[in-house]
Amino acid sequence: MFTVLVANIKGGCGKTTIATHLAAAFATSGHHTLLADVDRQKSSLGWIERRPTDAASLTGLDWTKELASPPKGPGRLVIDAPAALKTKQIEELVKLADVIVLPVLPSAFDEQATRRFLDKLEELKPIAKNKKDVLVIGNRLRARTKSADRLDEFLEGIGHKVVTRIRDTQLYPDTAATGLSLFDLKGKRIGEFRADWDPLLSFMAAAD
Template identity: 70%
Template sequence: MLTILVANIKGGCGKTTLATHLAAASAASGLSTVLADVDRQHSSLGWLERRPDSAPRVVGVDWAKDITDIPRGYRRLVIDAPAALKTKQIEDLVKMADIVVLPVLPGAFDEQATQRFLGKLDELKAIAKNKKAVAVVGNRVRARTKAADRLDQFLGGIGHRVVARLRDSQIYADAAATGLSLFDMPGKRAAEQRADWDPLLACLDAV
């Protein structure tokens, strides 16, 4: 089972959007998928409650209080981590994961928090010795803006691979409201946005 940890200590950077989309993408590709919600706000589990029966099935588990065992037979586990993780929580979740996906928004506060989180990750032996990968994702990026240019400068100096940049779009809010993802939605608009995810999905498949 491939375990994907979506994490950053900065709130509001898009962790749940990434986690739900990665779970939906896995399910849409035919992989049996579990989505573990570690956040007490239960945003991922709320998304699953809104998810229609016609969409590819994703199984949700509540890890807000305790990390429980995953039933055998599943191919993908996506972990939606909360903000403000303590050092011990980071260590425990990274130990479980095969890869850490780290979303970062344009903006000085997000960059500062992300830098601190990457510093904590780099202290872990599995990360420092490249035994576990970190995939950084620029999120809600608006092309040809000063914020996007600043984000590119920041990402160029963090020392970890930047695998994708996801454009800012209202379609993500529309999908979240109905328990769906870009990978469940028909039409040209969704297809154009899905193309942003291709490098990240290829990175995960290569783990």
């Protein structure tokens, strides 16, 4: 099972939004999809509980107390990691993953925390030896703002692949409230924002 870890030690950077949207994207594409919630707040599991019965099916896993091995067989597993991960937790989660997705917001605080997290990741053999990809995402960007420009400068110097930049829109909290995602909806405006995800999904399709 192809496993995606969504992680950053900085809280509030959009990990759960990224994780739930990836899970929905996989499910709506016909993949057998699991979403494992490691965060004690259980936001991803709450999103699944709110999900309409006619939406693409996916299964939630409660890993808040103990991690489990990814199920065998075809499909996709998305892991929503908590903030403030300890070194041992990072090692265990990275070991389970095929690819690590790291969201970062346009904020000096987020950039600082992300650099610390990347330093920890780079100490791990799978990352240091380029056996597992770290895919960085610029999240909640607003075009033509100083914060977006600063984030672009930061991303250019981190030494990891910056896959895409996801624009800020009220569509994300609106869909989260109903257990849905941009991938569950139709419409021109939805499609315009959903296109931000195409580079990330294309990378994973090629890596699977």
